Amino acid sequence: MAKKIEKFPSSKTERSKIFAKTGLKVGSNYARYYLNRSLKRNNLEEQKQKLHSDNANDIYKELTRLRGTALKIAQSMSMDTGVLPDEFIDVMSNAQYRVPPMNRALVRAIIKRELNKYPEQIFKSFDLQSTAAASLGQVHVASLKNGQKAAVKIQYPNVRETISSDLAIAKVIFKRIVKGKNLDAYFKEIGAKLIEETDYYNEGKQIDYFSELYQSEQIITPIYIPESSTGKVLTMSFIEGVHLDQFLKQNPSKEERDHYGQIIWDFFNVQISHESRTVYADIHPGNFLFRKDTKLGIVDFGCVKTFPKDFLEKCILLFGAQISNDTEKILKLYYETEILFKEQEGSKRQEDIYNFFQGFGKVVLEPFHRKIFDFGDPKFRESLNFYFSESSKLNEVRGSQHFIFLNKVLFGLFSFLMKLKAEIDTRKSREILDQAIKKIESSAAA
């Protein structure tokens, strides 16, 4: 039997009401916290954690009802910027898989409207029960008339139309929790990406792009099936395999874990230095499949980021400066990437931010200091967790808006490799990075 569908409030007033209610709840959580603080009750740290946890749960509860873009915005702001408290990140990462699915009648109706026929007329078989329901759409398993197994992604109705209003109202809520000169630019960037993510024609093109470039003996990506796709329905070949948690339950050998870890590590390092500057930005366990033929399956190409040349070059130079500990260069690049601001020079805040990013950069680039790096090393995990939790204490977004997706890639990649406890040979990636730095420096000199 189908699960009960939650109603999808798509009108601006109704969505605003939910946002307003969420804002009020967050406000009252804060009021309770400050009351306790003013009454000088004990365990202030515990109370602060409870405040974050209450806020995260309240926001999550209401945003899940909104499904669509609101939930996606919340996920982006919590998971990709790293500025929200840990409790938010925990709640929001779970939210990715717990969105109520659409009812089966609506699924049929959307397919009929988009493809002019009912699923049973287009496909040999079509499972009306979704296999995964995420914030913007859900995935169904089908088989084509020729027997080929396919995955069909269906977008919730009216999702695209709610992006701008959701963003406007979400800003009001997030400004209560996070500050930052660049906050508006961050929201603009998230909005632009959402517009892209809700265009399945665009995702089809991205599937083709990645298939062309990265399909190999080690990586398998889906094949886009344009004849059964539209802007809101996306059909592609089905990729078999098990997700990370299932793979780990099978007690894989160290060789197996290292094998897959190496594939994913190389995949990202090649992308960062590729001349197209286009990077797969949606690294979470649900998008990777571990296969019997030892290939790594990669699915869901909705969130792909093409970085501006200038930004990516500065980041690569920053990586290089950080590895060689060239403090002068680091400082210069911090200003250029808007991590530091000239007008705050000499302030305590600026010093704190500088120290934080210096420390964080060192940890993030630690793999490049060794030929073989063990992502299962508990010390590395501890250091990284320390900086993640420190970043949330900053309560401020720093750096250009393009960092959102670079952070998303880094956080996703590291957390994936740490879960996998893989040992990675970083020599090739170091070589690629050094070459990229040389190329940028020589072209700048020329």
Add this chain to the structure above:
Amino acid sequence: MPGEDQTLKRELAKIAIDLYLNHLSDFEENKIAEKLKISEDQFYLFFKNKKQVLHYFYSDCIVQYRQMVRDIEGFEEATLEEKISNFIYMMFDIFQPNRKFMEKTFDSMILLRIKASPFQREVEKVFKDIADSDYSVSAIVKPVVTNPLAFEIFARQFFLIIKFWLGDNSENYQNTMALVDKLVSFFAEAVQTRIPEKALDLFKYVVIDNVHKIKIPFLDRFLK
């Protein structure tokens, strides 16, 4: 043969709609018959008059819906919400090729009619069938939602949704789809609620059984 009759009637309705929309002066019984190359007498074997042909279009949409539903695998297992929304979405699919005709006739032939149209009666039957085949509706709410007046109200609500759809200019009628999703979801939630049952249970325990000997003056007097 009933199947052949149905095909012929559908053909006649198709011709009648075309004449009504594009050549109103030719919208006559003899012209409709002539277009299908049958005699006028034969026409009257199927329909009393030309208006009835137009009404047939609406009633036949329900026949088509019932035929299509039979082809949906596992439809009996669908939830109440899925059955209702499926009915509405499928009806829009069936209506779609004749949307223009509906824009011209829906108000006068269906929506604003004081006496129920044949189409309305058919819609009421569909709602009755859905209600009869569902066991999720709360026992207390069931008598309310399964009486003829309720089916009439549901049919009228459905007509208002059709009216909304006819004026919907959003891409692929997304606004209507979202509205139906919300309305049906709300309706299903309302009729499946266990609140009235729980309230009755509580009332019986506190007031009728009165195990704890609680005195509620107003109710005591009322129950006496």
